[in-house]
Structure formats: structure tokens, C-alpha cells
Amino acid sequence: MKIKVLLNGVGRIGKAVLKQLLTNKDFEIVIINEINPYVENIVYSINYDSTYGKYDDKFRIVEEDYIQNSTSKIKITNFDSLNKIDLTNIDIIIDSSGKKEDINFLKSLPVNAIFLTHPNNEADINIILGANEEELNPKIHKIISTSSCNATALLPALKLINEKKEILCGDIVTIHPLLNHQRVLDGSFVGSATRNVDCNFELGRSSTQNIIPNKTTTINACSYVLPNINQNLITSSSLRVPTDTVGAINVTLFTKEKSTKEEIINLFKDFEKTQKFPIVLNNFEPLVSSDFKKENFTTIIDHRYTNTINNMIKLLVWYDNEWGYASKVVEILKYYKDIKKG
Numbered sequence: 463m464k465i466k467v468l469l470n471g472v473g474r475i476g477k478a479v480l481k482q483l484l485t486n487k488d489f490e491i492v493i494i495n496e497i498n499p500y501v502e503n504i505v506y507s508i509n510y511d512s513t514y515g516k517y518d519d520k521f522r523i524v525e526e527d528y529i530q531n532s533t534s535k536i537k538i539t540n541f542d543s544l545n546k547i548d549l550t551n552i553d554i555i556i557d558s559s560g561k562k563e564d565i566n567f568l569k570s571l572p573v574n575a576i577f578l579t580h581p582n583n584e585a586d587i588n589i590i591l592g593a594n595e596e597e598l599n600p601k602i603h604k605i606i607s608t609s610s611c612n613a614t615a616l617l618p619a620l621k622l623i624n625e626k627k628e629i630l631c632g633d634i635v636t637i638h639p640l641l642n643h644q645r646v647l648d649g650s651f652v653g654s655a656t657r658n659v660d661c662n663f664e665l666g667r668s669s670t671q672n673i674i675p676n677k678t679t680t681i682n683a684c685s686y687v688l689p690n691i692n693q694n695l696i697t698s699s700s701l702r703v704p705t706d707t708v709g710a711i712n713v714t715l716f717t718k719e720k721s722t723k724e725e726i727i728n729l730f731k732d733f734e735k736t737q738k739f740p741i742v743l744n745n746f747e748p749l750v751s752s753d754f755k756k757e758n759f760t761t762i763i764d765h766r767y768t769n770t771i772n773n774m775i776k777l778l779v780w781y782d783n784e785w786g787y788a789s790k791v792v793e794i795l796k797y798y799k800d801i802k803k804g
């Protein structure tokens with residue numbers, strides 16, 4: 463039996479999840495709910511994408527509120543809250559709207575599970591593959607956060623180093639592509655309930671003309687998954703850059719044990735050989751960010767920049783923050799289905 467899905471919000475992450483889930487025979491997307499009221503525009507934005515190109519199996523509108531391509535027929539709804547949607551035929555919700563909902567409200571919805579594509583410390587569990595997937599239990603976890611793109615990329619690497627060398631302290635800088643909530647030209651501040659306004663004055667500046675320094679929730683998101691990786695251990699900051707997708711993280715760690723460069727490279731090579739999911743990819747080629755676009759591996763260690771001095775380890779990590787992250791959301795869904803069945 464296919465798992466019947468409601469996809470809430472079909473923006474950058476929703477579309478990447480949609481396209482990767484459409485090709486999976488275990489899932490059926492029954493409803494897309496989107497506050498954009500124009501079905502024509504939703505279809506258009508699925509079929510044409512400046513970052514990833516045209517979608518080959520194009521959707522068209524059929525009947526009044528349905529879109530269809532060669533494999534799927536999906537109902538489009540236009541509600542601002544999940545409680546207005548008829549969920550009778552829905553097993554799981556993927557919420558990629560970014561809307562912060564009351565957790566008890568989400569728990570009351572008549573579905574088996576709700577996957578949130580953002581970190582959430584009130585969720586029943588935050589999952590990052592390569593860090594804590596063994597803890598996922600469909601019998602007790604209903605609200606499941608799939609964390610953030612940065613934490614998804616970073617935490618498997620931090621966990622590995624911490625287990626082998628014990629991290630004493632460190633710092634990370636995420637170099638992150640621009641996001642839909644930023645301004646094209648200078649405008650008013652970009653606010654959010656979870657970030658303070660002062661910090662977001664910078665995010666109101668032109669995203670195409672600037673490298674914008676910003677706070678990042680990356681280490682907090684890591685701590686929701688592994689509490690020992692937290693802000694008392696690792697400091698963090700972010701630079702928003704004018705590229706469409708693919709982020710990088712500059713990582714500096716001080717560890718209890720000394721390391722050599724070869725040792726660290728071999729750690730990641732061993733991880734790559736034995737991993738259950740496409741997480742670590744070791745890169746030695748002279749590549750740039752766009753070469754990692756649409757890459758499913760999300761912890762790409764660029765060993766041209768791996769280095770050590772005594773107790774210090776330096777890493778450069780690449781990840782596609784949209785497609786790559788969405789591929790992990792889909793892997794988590796597949797894993798959820800497998801363990802629920804088993």
C-alpha cells in the first residue's frame with residue numbers, strides 16, 4: 463500500500479521534495495496545499511525552475527483543482543491552516559511551508575506523522591541521517607523534524623570527529639545561498655519570530671549585491687539531534703552569498719587528541735564505504751559550488767582543504783541546500799516507511 467501524502471507549501475523545498483517523491487512508487491502525493499491561490503502559477507513554477515531547469519514530465523491543470531502529469535494526479539487546495547483540509551485519505555503530512563504551528567495543534571491532526579522541514583525543539587524527534595536515525599520510532603514519534611540543510615550537512619562530520627577525537631571546542635561559518643525571504647534590492651528588515659530584529663536588518667539589504675553576515679541556527683539544530691553538540695561547544699556564524707543553491711561550511715575544531723591530515727581523510731573514506739544512506743562524499747577534484755548542484759550526497763568533504771595542526775582540524779563541507787536537503791527528507795520518509803512496516 464502506498465503512503466498517501468499531503469505536501470504543505472510548494473516553494474523551494476516543497477518542489478524539490480515533490481519531484482523526488484513523484485518517482486518513488488511507495489508514496490502517492492494526494493494533495494498539495496499552498497497559500498498561493500493561482501493553480502496556473504503553481505503548475506508553472508513546478509514545470510519551470512531557474513535553478514534546476516525544466517521538468518520533463520510536465521504537469522497541466524485538469525478539472526478545476528487538480529494537476530496531472532503522466533504518472534500522478536494531485537488535488538490542489540488553498541488553505542492557510544492544516545485544520546481546514548480534509549485529511550480523511552492522508553497518512554502523512556510533509557510541511558515545507560516554513561509556517562510555525564503550535565505543536566499540540568499538529569499532534570491533534572488525524573494523520574500518522576507530520577514531517578517538518580525545519581528544526582523544531584518541540585517536535586517528538588529531530589532526525590539527521592548519519593547522526594540519530596536509529597532513534598526514530600514510528601510508534602511514538604508523530605511530529606518528526608528533518609532539521610535544517612546546514613545541520614544535515616554538518617552533524618554527520620561532527621559526530622564522526624567527536625567519536626574518534628573528542629571535540630573540545632570549535633567554530634563553524636556557513637556560506638549560504640540567498641533564500642526566498644530575502645530582498646532583491648534594499649528593503650525593510652526581514653523579521654521572524656525566532657530571530658531578533660536587529661540581526662535581520664542586514665537580511666533586508668540587497669541579496670544580489672552583498673555578502674550578508676548573519677546568525678545561524680545550525681548548532682542549535684544540531685543540539686536538537688545530539689545534545690552534546692551545542693553552542694557551549696561550537697560557535698557559529700553565517701555569510702549569505704548571492705548564489706542560487708549549494709552552501710559550504712568552514713569548520714574549525716580543537717580536539718582532545720591530535721590528528722594528522724591522512725588520518726582525518728581516512729576517517730571520512732571509511733565512513734563513505736560503510737554508510738547506509740548517501741551522506742558523505744569525499745572530493746579531491748578542483749570543483750566549485752555549482753558542480754555540487756543536484757548532488758544527493760549532503761556532507762561533501764572537500765579534502766583539498768582538509769588540514770590539521772596539532773589538536774586543530776580544518777574541514778570544508780559542501781551541500782546542495784535545496785535538492786540535496788530534499789533528498790534527505792525523502793530518504794527519511796523511505797526509512798520511516800521501512801521501519802514502520804518492519
Ligand SMILES: NC(=O)c1ccc[n+]([C@@H]2O[C@H](COP(=O)([O-])OP(=O)(O)OC[C@H]3O[C@@H](n4cnc5c(N)ncnc54)[C@H](O)[C@@H]3O)[C@@H](O)[C@H]2O)c1
Nearest residue numbers: 471472473474475496497542558559560579580611642783
Ligand atoms: N531553502 C532552503 O535552503 C531550505 C533548506 C532546508 C530547510 N528549509 C526550510 O524549509 C521551509 C521552506 O523553505 P523554502 O526555502 O522552501 O521557502 P519558500 O518561501 O521558497 O517556500 C515556502 C512555500 O510555502 C508556502 N506557504 C507559506 N505559508 C503557507 C501556509 N500557511 N500553508 C501553505 N503554504 C504556505 C509559500 O507560498 C511558499 O510557496 C522553511 O521552514 C525553511 O527554513 C529551507
